[in-house]
Amino acid sequence: MIVQTLSETKAPVTEQPIFELIEVEQVFEVPKPGRSLFSRETVGLRALDGVRLNIRKGTSLAVVGESGSGKSTLLRVLLGLDRPTGGRALYRSKPILEGRATGVEFARDVAMVYQDARGSLDPRMTIGALIAEPLRHFKIVPRQDEAARVSQLLDRVGLPADAADRYPSGLSGGQVRRVAIARALASEPSVLVADEAVSGLDVSTQAQLLILLRSLQRDMGLTLIFITHDLGVASFLCEEIAIMYLGRIVETGPTDAVLDAPSHPYSAALRAAAPQFFEPLSEPLSGEIPSPLNLPAGCRFSTRCPKVQDNCRLKDPQLGKLGPRRAVACLHPLEQQ
Numbered sequence: 001m002i003v004q005t006l007s008e009t010k011a012p013v014t015e016q017p018i019f020e021l022i023e024v025e026q027v028f029e030v031p032k033p034g035r036s037l038f039s040r041e042t043v044g045l046r047a048l049d050g051v052r053l054n055i056r057k058g059t060s061l062a063v064v065g066e067s068g069s070g071k072s073t074l075l076r077v078l079l080g081l082d083r084p085t086g087g088r089a090l091y092r093s094k095p096i097l098e099g100r101a102t103g104v105e106f107a108r109d110v111a112m113v114y115q116d117a118r119g120s121l122d123p124r125m126t127i128g129a130l131i132a133e134p135l136r137h138f139k140i141v142p143r144q145d146e147a148a149r150v151s152q153l154l155d156r157v158g159l160p161a162d163a164a165d166r167y168p169s170g171l172s173g174g175q176v177r178r179v180a181i182a183r184a185l186a187s188e189p190s191v192l193v194a195d196e197a198v199s200g201l202d203v204s205t206q207a208q209l210l211i212l213l214r215s216l217q218r219d220m221g222l223t224l225i226f227i228t229h230d231l232g233v234a235s236f237l238c239e240e241i242a243i244m245y246l247g248r249i250v251e252t253g254p255t256d257a258v259l260d261a262p263s264h265p266y267s268a269a270l271r272a273a274a275p276q277f278f279e280p281l282s283e284p285l286s287g288e289i290p291s292p293l294n295l296p297a298g299c300r301f302s303t304r305c306p307k308v309q310d311n312c313r314l315k316d317p318q319l320g321k322l323g324p325r326r327a328v329a330c331l332h333p334l335e336q337q
């Protein structure tokens, strides 16, 4: 099987991506392991390493990977919370700036639903005031129309209008997530970024929230970027998937195609580890993800890969095109049926 590197491939022209990550690196200086108490020696921890990703406008993308694979770091770069130490991160073809410098337009257009929804809401404010806050901040509607817009937003996320007078402490976990979604939608964003937005809830509440998020994404034409550990969630919610391992994207493409016939052994192992959704195809993953302070030589998955071959320990595979909208970083990708 021939795998070209992306830079060699002339992809057919599609719509302009809303986000582009070009060889993005994020290196954190951390205390050197085993240093003496008084030493200030540091080493670079490569949380993101040569990440290349185009996110098309209006798509839904799941970013999946084990703990420590770099999902949250990627998200912080996309949100302009951290500036990458290398490469380029673009939003609508312009560099993403950091913090306040991202500007009002970016803050309005790219909304976030945090994993800790309850913690992200001020417990002293009513739900109505919490949702009105971004309406006012971004001057979305005149003051006299705020209450009506709050009711509309509550209705859109499946909460009754009288929820506006309640406080976060009076709501269930699922209801609080709905409030966080309503608040994110208040600024009329075109991008919604959600970090494990349905984790830690019972299965039926999770299902209701996933149905809500899917209908919002489709009806409003939102670009949805969804971070999750759960392949079942990714497959239900997202048209596209990017699978991360140790700071790299190792496989990306349409979710159904990737999950039906994974090309990277890591993707296959993740799928095999989700028996509630899939028939096991290959052996589940064994061992821990290595430390990013001590990256394996060659392919970084080589220490755990059931298909490892000699050259995998020597050569570091780059993400290469595998077909239309599909790419994989593996020297010996699994054969596609």
Ligand SMILES: Nc1ncnc2c1ncn2[C@@H]1O[C@H](COP(=O)(O)OP(=O)(O)OP(=O)(O)O)[C@@H](O)[C@H]1O
Residues within 6 Å of the ligand: 028, 029, 030, 045, 046, 047, 065, 066, 067, 068, 069, 070, 071, 072, 073, 074, 292
């Ligand atoms: N501010 C930081 N300083 C130092 N190291 C960091 C920092 N943020 C993240 N890291 C390290 O970068 C690597 C990637 O972390 P990240 O939180 O992005 O992973 P993740 O895939 O989101 O994990 P999880 O699913 O557990 O949230 C980890 O080794 C983590 O310890």
